[in-house]
Amino acid sequence: MTSPPISTIFAGISTPLFKGSIGTLVLLMKKQKFEKLEILPAYRQVADAIEQQIMEGLIKPEEPIGTEADLVEQFGVNRSTVREGIRLLEQSGMLRRGEKRRLYVSLPGYDKLATRISRSLVLHKVTFRELVESLEILEPKTIELAAKHITDDQLDRLERNVRETEEKLNDKNELARLDTEFHSIIAEAAQNRVFILAREPSGLLIYPATQYIFETVPEAPSRLLEAHKIMLDALRKHDVVEAKSWMYKHVRDFVKGLIRTGVDLDGPIAKPHLEHLFSLDTYL
Amino acid sequence: MTSPPISTIFAGISTPLFKGSIGTLVLLMKKQKFEKLEILPAYRQVADAIEQQIMEGLIKPEEPIGTEADLVEQFGVNRSTVREGIRLLEQSGMLRRGEKRRLYVSLPGYDKLATRISRSLVLHKVTFRELVESLEILEPKTIELAAKHITDDQLDRLERNVRETEEKLNDKNELARLDTEFHSIIAEAAQNRVFILAREPSGLLIYPATQYIFETVPEAPSRLLEAHKIMLDALRKHDVVEAKSWMYKHVRDFVKGLIRTGVDLDGPIAKPHLEHLFSLDTYL
DNA sequence: GATCTTCGCATTGTCGGACAATAGGACTTT
DNA sequence: AAAGTCCTATTGTCCGACAATGCGAAGATC
Known part of the structure; x- marks a missing residue:
């Protein structure tokens, strides 16, 4: 009796298993x-x-x-x-x-699922336009939900995130990571797992584009920081309207930055934008 | 030269493959x-x-x-x-x-991914509340996009769908299927694959709940038909506002029906609601 | 010559057995 | 009790084998 297995015997397969014929x-x-x-x-x-x-x-x-x-x-x-x-x-x-x-x-984790979905989207050659269109829809709604449900702990984490962003305004890589984290915390605060999972892949896919923008658009970091600060404030006050409208601006800003990097909005999300999807392979 | 393999040799693994040590x-x-x-x-x-x-x-x-x-x-x-x-x-x-x-x-198909996600959501015991909240957000946005981009072919398919719905108003099973199909066509018409994929799992999860509603709420089928007809009309006219507002009503109607079946909105989506997720196993 | 059969071949699905590496647990030592 | 040592169960990998399957080529039939 070394291993006490599962409650029921598997009844899946007819005894010695027919092999075709x-x-x-x-x-x-x-x-x-x-x-x-x-x-x-x-x-x-x-x-x-x-x-x-x-x-x-x-x-x-x-x-x-x-x-x-x-x-x-x-x-x-x-x-x-x-x-x-x-x-x-x-x-x-x-x-x-x-x-x-x-x-x-085990429960399939969101990160894992999201990674799979993201890769799939890439293989399907989704365009930046589809991506940003989704962001324009999903992110404002996410923060709208978050403004209603966010907890103190989550506010704290956002605050730490914003502080760190302020400190690392010159480190493009860190900025991209922090931005992703910021939005992920908000998604978590939305308290809706269906929605979180719907949003997550888009979040993953913009990550590398964000880095590109930081390298191309000098004022991007400070604008990002400003937006994040205001949104954090709005969340603290549970000010749905303010949070939502700034999130929308924030996304539009991202789109403008993206355009300035010179990418073709109607082209597929390109290869160089994707190494990070593989750095996640540990979860896989 | 029986099988012409891929262009490049796999360079993945160091020759005879170290086995640990x-x-x-x-x-x-x-x-x-x-x-x-x-x-x-x-x-x-x-x-x-x-x-x-x-x-x-x-x-x-x-x-x-x-x-x-x-x-x-x-x-x-x-x-x-x-x-x-x-x-x-x-x-x-x-x-x-x-x-x-x-x-x-091969490209991972949406149906397959959506099935996986749905199952995962069930395992995570997401509640009906999370589900309907997502629907209230995603469905109106979906039809909004669809109203802008829908093609004639898609309109035709919606029309056929509505006609068939009319004919089968008494067949609960068929109705549920047709309803799902209706919304899937709209999603397709939205022309945004990121968004389609974000929406699809919710679509799958409500399917069985829909059946329940038809069995419990007598007027549900006719109300559904009416809503579908109006939305189809609005889509034909590319009337974004009308389409969207009716979709919202439609979803709210679904929620009301769901409540009348007596389910606990804050409870997880229950087992009896899920056999259909397994009838999909062929794709798997 | 075109179509139908048959045969052989390549490939997959499944099996059985084998062994090194590893992780824990039990046991001993200090 | 902490540290080190052996023991054992289990996994990861390998090997060799064979039936079932699907295809294409060779042969048979009209």
């Missing part, structure tokens, strides 16, 4: 109409079975799942197969290796 | 401060290397990647290892099995 059957009866049977590879079935149990709440986050050997036994498939199934879930963030390298169910 | 090294010098070396398992390195080439555009979507054997050779690791790496990318949607079961680079 049904294809011939189908061919023999092609006159008749049957539903096309979903014939998934075993590793997929493994992943799906586990995922389903997680989604149904039968196994909860932070709970350990059995060892690979356990799963081999329960599913009745080879370890290699189990491992491939595990990889699937590991990637989607529903499983992770925890203490003692054991498998634990 | 660096741990000891670190221990020997624990006095000194070093950056903690990122020691990733080989399958991760494989996945990362491939992903990086994709992100850098060295391999483009729809291009075939080598066979497993090719990758084994290029990376100098075992096939099992390569396969595990592939699983990672397969799950994130960057690789898929295409014709001849070969590996092709």
